[in-house]
Amino acid sequence: MSTQEKSMEELVQKYNVAAPRYTSYPTVPFWDERTFSTEAWKDQVYRTFQQSKDKGLSLYIHLPFCESLCTYCGCNTRITKNHQVELPYITSLLKEWEMYLAVFNGEKPLLSEIHLGGGTPTFFQPENLKLLIEGILKHVNVAAESCFSFEAHPANTKTAHLQILFDLGFRRLSLGIQDFDPLVQFMINRHQSFEEVEEVMLNARKIGFDSINFDLIYGLPRQTIASVRDTIEKSMLLGPDRISFYSYAHVPWLKPGQRHYTEADLPKGTAKLALYNLGKRMILAKGYADIGMDHFAKKEDELYLAFQQERLHRNFMGYADRFSPLLIGIGVSSISDAWGGFAQNVKTVEEYHKLISSGVLPVVKGHILNREDLIIRRYILDMMCKGKVRLNPTSYLAEQIMEELSTLVQDGLVCIENDLIRCTATGRSFLRNICMAFDQRLLNLRSKTQLFSEAI
Template sequence: MITSQVTMEELVQKYNVAAPRYTSYPTVPFWDNEAFSRAAWTNQVYQTFQQSKEKGISLYIHLPFCESLCTYCGCNTRITKNHRVEEPYIAALLKEWEMYVALFKGERPLLAEIHLGGGTPTFFHPDNLKVLIEGILKHADLAPDRSFSFEAHPANTTVTHLETLFDLGFRRLSLGIQDFDPLVQFVINRHQTSAEVKEVMLNARKIGFESINFDLIYGLPKQTLATVEDTIQKAMLLGPDRISFYSYAHVPWIKPGQRHYTEADLPHGAAKLALYNLGKKMILAHGYEDVGMDHFAKREDELFVAFQQERLHRNFMGYADRFSPLLIGIGVSSISDAWGAFAQNVKTVEEYHKLIDTGVLPVVKGHILNEEDLLVRRYILDMMCKGKVQLPTGAPLNEQIIDELSELVADGLVSITGELIQCTAIGRSFLRNICMAFDQRLLRSKAQNQLFSQAI
């Protein structure tokens, strides 16, 4: 309930500020890179590995290559039609993985999760993907309840891709669709038809894939209520198990490709929120459940089960149905998370190859979390994954956090009972803003305007 009687339009105007997406805390712009070193990072990796062997590790593999640039994209990519880049890059990935395995001092890691992201993982020939995954598995044992997933472009994912990855243990795929409207696809240079998506889905189901996710975006250039309605209708007819329906992040000062269109082409504020509300209403009406922020899943899907059981987790890949204290990212620009530390690899393919060839772990920056960071990280994760935070009695920051939340309480976005902070139904549309009240590094800096995309 909005206690101050603020209208939704007024809330949108008030809270549509630059805000982090909170796939980590601290967020990357506030990492203390000067206090970071490769030695400190590798020591933290080993410690976390030793402390959480039974949970296993998660492995993220960044495959950056795409044949064409999708102008909306905020990922680290390399545009090329030269597929001779595949084999050298895979060789480098396997060398990096071997560097990490060496840190475990002869103990074989237990792999709980592998995710192939990009870029376009299906840029790679299926035979090369097989070399990659078999090379990874050679140095690891497999968790009984492991989860292997990959991202796929519907326009270039073949039956052979699907069969090869299925045989290697992959059971989940995420199809990057974004929007089905021809004009929107033209502007963002992302082309695939609903027929192509249907064909990939039918093939995947026939082969045995257990969970299929659609990535859809609201707030893209030229989107309208009518185009979003049409896109959601087509998606519902195809029936994915999960849907990620997330906000377009307009950051042309970071991603120049987004200057292919102007701010005048984009829906803003209340108009953008209306696109989300329409899409969400349609998705929920078709039996999906709201999970975390901007994610929806069928009741039988493991993501919703994890949400119900309060074991949902959020990391650099988004929401996950499991928590691994050690997430290792290999490949150009990949980010790793050893719970008490973060590290990111170099961002260019050339520099990545150079470091790998000289036997140097290709991390370029990172952050060692202090006690306050670890406390705030848990609060933000709980809010993002559970919609509530239980502040420990007498914990540091309690009074400050509750004070920072006072205006959001007045506007009906959160409720506070003692030291239990809960997001309201209305507040779910402003989850990033709520998390900002916990973010000590952001509050101290007040310098977010050119670091993040708009909250709405």
């Protein structure tokens, strides 16, 4: 073992601790619901809407239904083969959207983004997705440079799904691959062949989709160096524009489906990191650029251009090539972000329908950010999106942050020049750990309770 390899092994052993993914700050477990109410949330949405009309808003729509449970999944899902659930759910989604339109006092919002997530959006019949999107679009003005995207399961995505969504303005597609290895697919109950993925890719390209993402995961049960190499090689043959190659989050206390296998089946520590390092080397060797935590893009893709121009943004949908101060999430468990506040919807389909039918906005919890939250949020966003942070040296937070960073400096994960903090090349594998040094709410807790998955 070389000195460099030994050093990385030591870093992994030291920093493989429970850590947030920082799709928000404060992270959901630290939301203070004492300052939150539905009315306070509506006020925050309206203020942000008025202040950012020119930037437009983003809309996330959660479609929770799946025909089978992928056991690795950490999303809010409802497993059913009954497609009669589609139209009632769409009716509730459109009613919730009308509630937000009422918050805007009848002004037509400028729509910058739509993202369909899940669950499995392609569980829905193509004509029902058309009904949903047309119901959304008739109440908005669509931005000239809008971005519409959706997630899809390659095994059930039909050409009709692709064509109808393309005709409605969708140009980006994210395919959930995870791993091509049959044993790994069996362990996670996620089955799609290379041929099925290739067919969806060819059809999408033929129709005109200009940005296709692959979701790949390292750290899955029974995953090996050989299976990751094979998965990356097959992915490179298909040439997606973007790749999300992220760490499996093992949280069986939150997602009982993950008890389908045991921790003995999972690659851990340096073995797991070896999977990531192999995949990353192979991806970079094919000309993709590392643009953020576990995300890669071709150098002509808009996500890479946003990274180069320092306009990359991160929110509950992951990395985005634009910043919309107002993100509205509709549907079961969706999270909304009005920059100065967050809100999450109820998590069961039954309760969601009940509240919607009663004319009640279905938010169940949230957080209104205070002044300190807003400062820290910007610091963490800058580190996640730019790999650097410029501290305000006069802020009372600076001294504590510098103290927390001192060990990271010694370990070569960050470097500091006056008030500028930069992530090093080594540090890019430990971004979540670096951001923890800024996270005042986490630092104040100092709890041994595990709230998050491991960082590596």
